[in-house]
Amino acid sequence: MKKLALILLFGCAACTTQAQDPKPNPSADKKPVVAAAAVKFASLDDIRRLIGTPTCSDNSQCRTVPVGALACGGPQEYLPWSTLHTNERELRTVAERFKVARQAEIKNSGEMSICIHRPDPGAVCVAGTCQLGGGSPAV
Numbered sequence: 001m002k003k004l005a006l007i008l009l010f011g012c013a014a015c016t017t018q019a020q021d022p023k024p025n026p027s028a029d030k031k032p033v034v035a036a037a038a039v040k041f042a043s044l045d046d047i048r049r050l051i052g053t054p055t056c057s058d059n060s061q062c063r064t065v066p067v068g069a070l071a072c073g074g075p076q077e078y079l080p081w082s083t084l085h086t087n088e089r090e091l092r093t094v095a096e097r098f099k100v101a102r103q104a105e106i107k108n109s110g111e112m113s114i115c116i117h118r119p120d121p122g123a124v125c126v127a128g129t130c131q132l133g134g135g136s137p138a139v
Contacts, residue, residue: 042094042095042097042098042101043098043101044067044068044098046094046098047065047067047079047091047094047095047098048079050081050086050087050090050091050094051065051079051080051081051082051086051091052085052086053085053129054080054081054082054085054086054123054129054130055082055084055085055128055129055130056082056084056125056128056129056130057125057128058125059123059124059125061082061083061084061125061130062080062081062082062083062123062124062125062130062131063080063081063082063083063088063123063130064078064079064080064081064120064121064122064123064132065078065079065081065091065092065095066078066095066099066120067079067095067098067099068098068099068102069099069102069103069106070106070113070115070116070118071106071111071112071113072113072114072115072116073115074116074117074118075099075118076102077118078118078120078121078132079132080123080130080131080132081123081130082130121133
């Protein structure tokens with residue numbers, strides 16, 4: 001009986017104790033603001049325009065570029081491109097700007113995604129056009 005009385009006593013004391021909320025952190029609710037003027041963001045259309053039609057005559061002219069970003073990390077996709085008609089430095093710069101824009105968008109929106117690893121599929125020349133496939137990326 002004494003045990004029951006003690007359990008009830010402590011139970012009632014626990015129910016009447018008021019929990020204290022932690023002090024709110026005013027900066028926790030603020031999302032980082034990315035100054036659009038400071039960085040010129042690129043779009044997927046900009047990347048596709050730079051690639052154009054990735055024509056080729058053999059596999060050595062075909063490459064892939066990682067595009068965008070997933071919430072768990074890694075690129076959204078890979079696009080094939082040709083060394084014959086695309087400036088690699090410009091393409092990689094625009095692709096990096098698009099990746100940074102997607103990462104900021106993901107961070108600001110709290111976007112989540114399934115965590116999958118997308119390996120680089122490589123690119124091959126098929127019927128005069130670079131296409132994804134082949135399994136090993138051309139560097």
